Amino acid sequence: MSEPVLVALRGASFAYEDGPVVVDGLDFEVRGGRALALLGRNGSGKTTLMRLLSGGLRPRTGELTVEGRAVGYDRKGLTRLRTTVQLVVQDPDDQLFAASVGQDVSFGPLNLGLSDVEVRARVDEALAALDITALADRPTHLLSYGQRKRTAIAGAVAMRPRVLILDEPTAGLDPDGQERLLATLDGLRASGTTVVMATHDVDLALRWADDAALLTPSGAHTGPAAAMLARTDLLGQAGLRLPWGIAAAELLRAQGLLPAAAPGPRTAEELSALTTARTGT
Numbered sequence: 408m409s410e411p412v413l414v415a416l417r418g419a420s421f422a423y424e425d426g427p428v429v430v431d432g433l434d435f436e437v438r439g440g441r442a443l444a445l446l447g448r449n450g451s452g453k454t455t456l457m458r459l460l461s462g463g464l465r466p467r468t469g470e471l472t473v474e475g476r477a478v479g480y481d482r483k484g485l486t487r488l489r490t491t492v493q494l495v496v497q498d499p500d501d502q503l504f505a506a507s508v509g510q511d512v513s514f515g516p517l518n519l520g521l522s523d524v525e526v527r528a529r530v531d532e533a534l535a536a537l538d539i540t541a542l543a544d545r546p547t548h549l550l551s552y553g554q555r556k557r558t559a560i561a562g563a564v565a566m567r568p569r570v571l572i573l574d575e576p577t578a579g580l581d582p583d584g585q586e587r588l589l590a591t592l593d594g595l596r597a598s599g600t601t602v603v604m605a606t607h608d609v610d611l612a613l614r615w616a617d618d619a620a621l622l623t624p625s626g627a628h629t630g631p632a633a634a635m636l637a638r639t640d641l642l643g644q645a646g647l648r649l650p651w652g653i654a655a656a657e658l659l660r661a662q663g664l665l666p667a668a669a670p671g672p673r674t675a676e677e678l679s680a681l682t683t684a685r686t687g688t
């Protein structure tokens with residue numbers, strides 16, 4: 408893993424007012440170009456960690472760095488952070504507030520003091536990336552849940568962040584909506600955005616992520632997704648189950664249908680291709 412560290416927490420601790428200690432002495436890195444899945448049970452601190460990484464919460468001890476430099480929590484420091492890291496919260500209704508889709512998506516770029524021409528260009532680009540250009544003038548309160556979710560993501564994309572952090576982005580979407588979202592994220596990644604997502608869907612994480620961070624009571628454990636998601640000890644501590652693709656790979660290896668070093672299937676299509684290749688049927 409030699410990709411540059413874009414955002415990092417060093418020795419970060421955080422507790423809510425009258426609340427539990429959620430993060431204690433945490434070291435956590437987001438590396439450029441690596442799709443990162445943040446996994447853990449409800450209440451394990453995924454949302455808190457994402458808010459610490461995007462500056463919405465400030466660590467009590469330790470520091471947040473962007474490209475190696477500590478973030479200042481003054482206006483200048485937070486602007487530098489927000490043009491590097493953008494968070495899309497889980498519930499789009501917590502993020503959308505303007506009357507129309509176009510107005511909502513333009514809010515961030517306008518706040519950066521960009522020219523009207525530049526704002527227009529960014530809004531058009533973000534709407535196109537999320538495939539919602541046709542919704543530009545639609546009142547936000549008339550959108551479906553999936554459309555509100557896309558609008559919220561477009562608002563973050565319009566800031567042209569280097570790191571886009573999504574809190575449980577597939578929650579509440581139907582299967583087709585999930586596939587469309589994954590395709591959109593692939594497009595953003597291809598254009599150079601580093602994407603981090605929180606989820607408790609281990610199958611989705613195995614399929615989508617390069618790296619996985621498992622949040623357990625003993626802290627965050629990060630590494631290549633396929634290896635981390637086979638760690639039954641950590642999955643148990645994190646309250647997660649084994650992805651079916653890992654279980655299928657173990658079965659295939661035991662049957663001599665998959666060489667020890669070969670990667671296992673991550674989707675039903677990959678499983679089908681593997682077994683067809685071996686049996687010739």
Ligand SMILES: Nc1ncnc2c1ncn2[C@@H]1O[C@H](COP(=O)(O)OP(=O)(O)O)[C@@H](O)[C@H]1O
Pocket residue numbers: 423424425426427429447448449450451452453454455456
């Ligand atoms: N605003 C808040 N005030 C007090 N406690 C909170 C607040 N938000 C979250 N918590 C607590 O912090 C812990 C981590 O929550 P959270 O980061 O939301 O986890 P996750 O996103 O993994 O479900 C939980 O124990 C939760 O109850």
Ligand SMILES: [Mg+2]
Pocket residue numbers: 453454455497574
């Ligand atoms: Mg959460």
